[in-house]
Amino acid sequence: MKVKFLVSLLLVSICIFAQEENALQKKQQLETAIQKAQGAKRLKLLDSLATYIYYDTNLECDSILRTTIKYAIKLDSVNVATRQASNLIDYIAHSSGKFDEGKQIIATMKPLLAKVSSPKILDNYYTNVANMYYYAGDFEASIKAYDKAYFYATQYNATTIGLIAFRKGVVYVDNGEFGKASLSLADAISYFQKVKDTLKWIDAKGSVSILYSKSGFYKESKKEREEQIELAKRFKPYTNIGVIYFNMAADNNKAGFQEERIANLKLALKNNETSQHQTFFDPIFTSALAVAYAENDSIALAEKIVKKLEANPEKYTTNYNEASYLEAKKSLLFAKKEYEQALTYGETYLKLKQKGKQFEEIQLAEKFLFDVYEQIGDKEKALYHFKNYTHIKDSIGNIQKTRVLAYYQTLYETEKRDLTIENQEANIALLDSKNKIKNQWMFFGGSGLLVLFGFVTVIRSRNFAKKKQKIQEKFTQDIINAQEEERTRVALELHDSVGQQLMLITRKSKNSNDASMEALAKDTLQNVRTISQGLHPVVLERLGFTAGINDLITTIDTNTELFFTTEIENVDAYLDNKEALHLYRIQQEILNNIVKHAEATAVSIDIRKGKSTIEIIVEDNGKGFDYEKQMQFSKSLGMKSLLERSKILKANLTINSILKKGTIMQVTFPI
Known part of the structure; x- marks a missing residue:
């Protein structure tokens, strides 16, 4: 078994290495061709190289995307420029995180977008712009961009319509606009059910559960997540069940159910092993489990996990994962009563969180520092952080109450509107039915005969029209088929007879040393060949x-x-x-x-x-x-x-x- 495993591992390594070698070779070939080309041909090659590197390889794509955009703008090829700008913005959002550079690209592209001819390109562009603004924490700009993406998506009935409504709902949730979030997510779920997109339906239910959780409706949130897990288990391609368990653990912590919290974090890690996003979520889930162990007196288990994180800093403790690691480290140090070190990590964690708008996490960070200073005996600083903690807590409490009221008000207004429409329709239907009963007996006999006569006439007319249409279509199709046959015949005649004769004329004119006659003969022969090719494409055959x-x-x-x-x-x-x-x-x-x-x-x-x-x-x-x-x-x-x-x-x-x-x-x- 061990030998088989090693052989399999070796084969996988060889395949990966071969793919990387092929990618580099293709990149070098295209770069060589680009250096020799100019104008439209150069842009075509740049576009191909940028698209290939971005979609089909793991190679660095930032510089080639920028070069392609710049050259496309120079040649006024706005479709290419916008498509590659969309790819670059997506790369910034998910890889580099240089949001200021992304905003500069958006500003550069703004005056050019009116020239873009494809709604599909604009839909994709604005969707990636909205995603980037969301990751940058600019929720209002994100929603505006999603609205534009939705407008262009509806122009060609794109499959992205439901996805845009879903993502906009997520932004509304994070921005605290719970009423708008509930309506947007409901639209998305309705669309996903309509097109039978179970994968997106599951994700949308997850956002609904987060909406409930942020409103303090933990019971409703749990029910929504249990339904989400049941759906996910039945839908085998769905690989992000770990995220659902992770969110359930967060709710368990808020509600004080620590055993369930740890159990759900373990399930999150276990299910994440088969996720396509395993690399992204593993540091988050692992750090969260260390925090849970540290806060529940399982110091040895927490320490074991933190050592694992520190053994691979590139994967677990830097960039996006720095905050998760700091939370795990400070929690462990506090549990071990190493308060001075815990203070250092706690202050670093607070500064990191203050850069964003995650007020709940800032509140918990202030509470942690209060606890540490209290243990150290520094009452002045403990009081300072406690005041910050209570101020944020009260603010969040007031915001949450406002959100809940807004959520219920939106639902109430929606239900009231639907009920009013239903009542109006019911009243109209009742009046119509009364009038119909009065008039039915008066016209029943005569209208019955007229309907019968009209029905027979319509059926005969439709049958006649269908027959006529079929005859017309067959006639037209016969003409097209006959036209193709005649084209083939004429092409062969031109090639076999006229073409051969022109070849003889070309040779004779060459022997006569008459340059003008020779050029005319060659041009005529070429024209005949072009006409013949147009009439019957030999390459196709x-x-x-x-x-x-x-x-x-x-x-x-x-x-x-x-x-x-x-x-x-x-x-x-x-x-x-x-x-x-x-x-x-x-x-x-x-x-x-x-x-x-x-x-x-x-x-x-x-x-x-x-x-x-x-x-x-x-x-x-x-x-x-x-x-x-x-x-x-x-x-x-x-x-x-x-x-x-x-x-x-x-x-x-x-x-x-x-x-x-x-x-x-x-x-x-x-x-």
């Missing part, structure tokens, strides 16, 4: 859909000033020849429209496979258009062919265009 699309993009990229950003998965295995051809033509038509009409400078193409679909998303930053007006008055066959080809594939075509901001076209093809 020989190498498949993915290669065909890449070739199409390369051709347009070479012959236009457009800047392309692509993320294309290989989906050839899921398409037959006809499906591949129709999807290729749809993509070709979309890109032709962008080149001819959009006046765009940048295009983003995303082709990916979902669970049961293939999705093609094309975004441009052009002038946009009025889709309804275009379909009503335009005589162009291009848009109509897009719709007809989508019908042939039974695919869903969505077009979202905003004037002066650009267009997003999405094709969802069922596999």
Whole structure:
């Protein structure tokens, strides 16, 4: 068994090392290419490198993100700049913690955001901005940013709608706005239930339990958390049950149930072993258990844990984990009656907490210093900290009462509003029913006959319309299929006959030493080949859909000033020849429209496979258009062919265009 374990460990180490080596090699290759490139091509490579390092590696990404943003702004590519600024803000929020730098980036991006053409990019940007403000303790700015994220998310019916409501509810809880928090969390839970997102539903219930706890409703909080744990156990992918037990332990401590507190902290650590966030929560849970042991006369157990923390300072005692360690250390020293040392750690802990707005923790820190000075015999300083403690305690008590009143008032107003609406609807329904009873007998006979006649007429009309529509669709589809056959025939004729003859003319003109004739012959041959390729793409037939699309993009990229950003998965295995051809033509038509009409400078193409679909998303930053007006008055066959080809594939075509901001076209093809 030991040998097998060592072999497995060795294989894992080799795999990790190989992945790191591959990441460094790819990074170096892209950096070399970037040094040689300029303009749009350089930006494209920078964007690819920044995205790769940020999402797919553990390498340092700060400098490459900043470089990409700066260069994108220089080229006025606001979509790329905003997307990478969003990534950098997220990195600052979760890794570096340099919030002032994050605010500078937000200030830089502010005048550029009006030019961003994609609601999805803006939704993601404002969500990360809101997250950063939350971690920085600026709750009002966080809520404003979440409101903007919600606005853009609703523009494309994003799956982030519920998540934004949930996160806003969390901010309201921490900001003490319990009434608004309860309504926001209720909206989030309703949304998560609707879309059957059990994972987010569990997290939202956790925030509701914290709301109850902060209001002093420990019984309700416990019930909510027990339901949360039951849900989490049934939902096996959920790995953060440890956080639920940790919060239960905090409530146990407030209520004075110390045995339950220690038991729940042990459960928190045990369940955290399988959590995807195990590294983040382990120092917090471990330190909390040491505090619980120290405060309950289990000094030996507390000391053992503190030694473990100090043996690995990088993991347990610095940065985000410094406060947790200081709390454990001061509690242990106090329990051991080493008051002078406990005082040093206690004062450091208080200064750290005073930098934030965690008043409950500041209150407990003041109480600790009061206890220490009292044991030392320094009555003056003990009294000073006791006054601070009681002042904060009274303030928190008053705030809590206000919060509870606000919470109940909000619930009361909501219920009163709903009840009023229900009563009004009931009264209206009652009056309607009385009037209907009076009139029913008068018109029953005649209206019955009319309804029967109308019903038969409507059914016949609908059947006729359906048949007519099917015939029309079949006719249109037959035209498209015949058009493809004719294109193939003409392409072969051009290649086999005209192409061969032009090759002979080219050779003869070369032998005649007539330079102008030779150039004309070469240009004509090239034009014929281009026309032939457009009529029937050989790359598509020989190498498949993915290669065909890449070739199409390369051709347009070479012959236009457009800047392309692509993320294309290989989906050839899921398409037959006809499906591949129709999807290729749809993509070709979309890109032709962008080149001819959009006046765009940048295009983003995303082709990916979902669970049961293939999705093609094309975004441009052009002038946009009025889709309804275009379909009503335009005589162009291009848009109509897009719709007809989508019908042939039974695919869903969505077009979202905003004037002066650009267009997003999405094709969802069922596999």
